[in-house]
Amino acid sequence: MLKSSALNWNELADRALAGELLTREAAHAVLNAPDCLLLEQLAAAYRVRYHYWENRVRLHFLLNAQSGLCPEDCHYCSQSKISTAEIEKYPLLAKEKILDAAAQAKKLQAGTFCMVISGRSPSERVFTQVLDAVQAVKANYDLKICACLGLLSQEQTQRLAEVGVDRVNHNLNTSDDYHSQICTTHTFGDRIATVENVKAAGITTCSGGIIGMGESDDDVIDLAFSLRELNVTSVPLNFLIPIPGTPFEKIQELNPRRCLRVLCLFRFVLPAQEIRIAGGREVHLRSLQPLGLYPANSIFIGDYLTTPGQATHSDLEMIRDAGFAIESPDGSPIETDSLKTMTSSV
Template identity: 75%
Template sequence: MLLTTPTWNTLADRSLAGETLTRDEALAVLQAKDEVLLDQIAAAYRVRRHYWSNRVRLHYLLNAQSGLCPEDCHYCSQSKISTAEIEKYPLMAQEKILAAAKRAAELQAGTFCMVISGRSPNEATFGKVLEAVREVKANYDLKVCACLGLLSEEQTHRLAEAGVDRVNHNLNTSESNHDRIATTHTYTDRVETVKNVHAAGITTCSGGILGMGESNDDVIDLALSLRELGVTSVPINFLIPIPGTKFADIKQLTPQQCLRILCLFRFLLPSQEIRIAGGREVHLRSLQPLGLYVANSIFVGDYLTTPGQSATQDWDTIADLGFVLEAVDGSPISVSK
């Protein structure tokens, strides 16, 4: 089924009206020919522009605790089954975390994302995370996002009290595909953490990793699950096949397919902050600017165990598009070249 240009605009109209695409329509978005890609992007941009105007949010990612993880996530270089050569260390000292927060502010990021490896933090580590959050909030005008693994409702309430603005916990893939990705925790475990975050009154951040061998139906199911959960911030990662991981040999994505995936998520999650996360530089390559006509957020700097491109390149791209950065308070910041 190949939809014509007017129909892409019809999908945009329905998305703006709060309606959900049918499965056939969603499949058509993912299966469309490359020659209509710009028409899809133009329709998705109508939705993005309605909710986000020409603003772009920057996030800065800190891998505050690396490796040492008992989980078997097949995509992850930090998992117990990975032989990837990465740096492994326990939770960083507070001064290093504060130095990273300072760097986030210098790079004009609005959100400082602190990530620790592991299934769930023990009490000692959790207490140190809370202390670090309080110090970051006291010293810098930054939103703080914490990604700490599986969390109980009691833990999420303590994070809220410490000043955490949002918690990230990705669903990663569809429920039916989850057991291909990890076996040491369940899809339900992940959903429960997202629900606990919501119950604590913290902004929910949850997305996925695309390109792990999933079907188009899996991509659609992931987006629909995030919509059903009412997730506010949606990071879209594209698998970086890291040597030493179980998924090292999967090469499923093209720049065009990545853009179609972004369009689908924008149609199904019209008002959400959609962030092009890990794998942006690897898979979109020279087509990265087109992604910002659909998504409204990116990470600036490096990722957990893989490098990103320079902040200057990102700033130049944003300026060339005629877009502006969004400050912590929501006000626009022009990007000068």
């Protein structure tokens, strides 16, 4: 195996910028680099990130529009049928509550409003209500909408496109080889099929994974390579929160440096993609959260599905203090003075 000390991180960045795929040997070296090289890794990953995104940070606002009562057995999820976690469980929120959440997303300068519902796949009744809510948000707020609705058919993705959904999220979560260890009620192929259906409908693809579920380095690398092969546009990376009441409640494999190395790997493999630090950012990166912005260019602001996020003003201060700029919905950076005003008002 290639030793991390033998790698030239800037050369690795040059290759990523040239569109070359990392060798598996180099990918292993990225994940297993010693802590003393971490800042060099981050600097090289930032070169790639800056080429495509400069110092902008894109914000996403997440709404858990339907919670719990899911028939799937995903071992990491507090909403699955096998979870005993104490969470709120409710059917699809009324359109008025969804609009209230969209108004909050707009206030926070989020570029994307993410609507998530629990379940394997939406029933026709729920799906119709989602379509109606999307149209209402589009009519009232200038927000891009990302829908995360479970497994979707070609007909469903086409209907989402017709009402103006900008993006559909459906995570691969892990590698093909490891998928059966985290879920048995659907396959890795089912997830690939949904992403392909999204692409066929002309909707922007959003797909990522969860790190820290007991997977091997090869599984992490395979996930990154699969996302590159699918040419997904947006890549949310979650870090497992071992929620009491789920089968993975006792898994504790992550530390901040491991998370940062994973983010660097994904930036080298997916140089032009939006890479978002998603669930588990506050839990696992902790005091090193600002360093995550060097390989990644996007975060969720506010809460996640069933777990709380960092206070909004803390996120905004983190971005400002690290010298980054929030990306406005039109793609331009928000000036520092405006960011100070936002920070003081939330």
